Amino acid sequence: MTSDLISYKYHPNKKVQIISCPFSGGQARGGVELGPDHVLEHGLEEQLASLDWTLSPPLSLSFSEPASDPDEGKLKRPLYVGTSTKKVADTVASALSAGSFPLTIGGDHSLAIGTVSGVFSQHPDACLLWIDAHADINTPQSTPSGNIHGCPVSFLMGLADPCPPQFAWVKPYLKANKLAYIGLRDVDPGEREILKQNGIAAYSMHHVDKYGIGKVVEMALERVNPGSKSPIHLSLDIDALDPVHAPATGTPVRGGLSLREACYICEALAETGNLVAMDIMECNPALGADELSVKATIAAACSVVRCAMGETLL
Ligand SMILES: NC(=[NH2+])NCCC[C@H](N)C(=O)O
Numbered sequence: 001m002t003s004d005l006i007s008y009k010y011h012p013n014k015k016v017q018i019i020s021c022p023f024s025g026g027q028a029r030g031g032v033e034l035g036p037d038h039v040l041e042h043g044l045e046e047q048l049a050s051l052d053w054t055l056s057p058p059l060s061l062s063f064s065e066p067a068s069d070p071d072e073g074k075l076k077r078p079l080y081v082g083t084s085t086k087k088v089a090d091t092v093a094s095a096l097s098a099g100s101f102p103l104t105i106g107g108d109h110s111l112a113i114g115t116v117s118g119v120f121s122q123h124p125d126a127c128l129l130w131i132d133a134h135a136d137i138n139t140p141q142s143t144p145s146g147n148i149h150g151c152p153v154s155f156l157m158g159l160a161d162p163c164p165p166q167f168a169w170v171k172p173y174l175k176a177n178k179l180a181y182i183g184l185r186d187v188d189p190g191e192r193e194i195l196k197q198n199g200i201a202a203y204s205m206h207h208v209d210k211y212g213i214g215k216v217v218e219m220a221l222e223r224v225n226p227g228s229k230s231p232i233h234l235s236l237d238i239d240a241l242d243p244v245h246a247p248a249t250g251t252p253v254r255g256g257l258s259l260r261e262a263c264y265i266c267e268a269l270a271e272t273g274n275l276v277a278m279d280i281m282e283c284n285p286a287l288g289a290d291e292l293s294v295k296a297t298i299a300a301a302c303s304v305v306r307c308a309m310g311e312t313l314l
């Protein structure tokens with residue numbers, strides 16, 4: 001492992017704050033709250049240290065489910081998700097203001113309501129790369145499932161109208177021209193409409209096949225970060241990877257990114273020098289068919305994180 005070639009413009013001292021978020025309230029499947037411990041047990045801290053990052057002890061947030069949390073329209077567990085993601089937002093913001101790179105380990109992807117809010121509160125000019133099989137941009141009206149992990153992007157953009165009261169604290173920092181997706185292959189009808197109407201840069205697996213991953217990352221960055229001026233927040237849902245590489249996740253979708261394509265995305269973003277924060281979400285160790293599939297998923301998660309944090313092949 002080397003890290004000589006990559007420098008981090010916003011984190012020249014290479015301090016990283018791992019933020020463990022054992023949270024599963026944004027969806028129905030138990031086990032995703034075990035993700036952070038599995039990732040840490042796989043040796044992620046040592047791996048980052050060997051890439052010359054200085055680590056503070058990981059912060060492990062605790063989340064407690066309220067006794068009463070009635071649905072808000074179709075949305076399930078709105079209060080639990082709203083208060084938990086607020087806590088994440090505050091933690092990510094203070095890590096950044098203390099000069100550390102926030103690396104948030106989920107937990108389900110509703111947590112990104114917190115991570116993105118925290119990052120944009122410190123870097124309002126940031127752009128967001130969302131690597132996922134899903135667009136996670138359903139509104140409270142369009143959600144087919146009521147699971148808030150399918151909605152975070154709409155809250156971050158202020159598309160939820162009216163905004164559910166549990167998310168009144170979320171500022172609509174995220175503008176359509178600062179968001180790009182890579183890896184999409186399971187987008188709900190309402191989400192397609194939203195992507196189209198807002199002119200959001202969305203690269204599906206079709207585009208990855210057509211242009212190759214190198215060109216896709218280049219096009220995505222050109223759309224959201226022309227001139228390479230903005231800090232970049234990378235939010236990576238492990239289900240972006242093909243289930244062959246990451247089977248232990250709640251909503252797997254066939255036909256995904258190869259491990260190398262996912263690693264390439266992270267390497268290319270690292271190479272820009274503009275990364276300010278990363279999320280790695282949706283590893284669910286309770287869902288692998290066997291221990292090997294869980295191991296493969298966790299190993300894949302650690303691999304993509306290392307690539308974003310400066311690991312290079314040569
Ligand atoms: N973060 C995720 N894995 N999201 C899956 C979302 C699935 C579906 N689009 C929904 O809104 O329910």
Ligand SMILES: [Mn+2]
Nearest residue numbers: 133134237239
């Ligand atoms: Mn997903």
Ligand SMILES: [Mn+2]
Nearest residue numbers: 109132136237
């Ligand atoms: Mn997701």
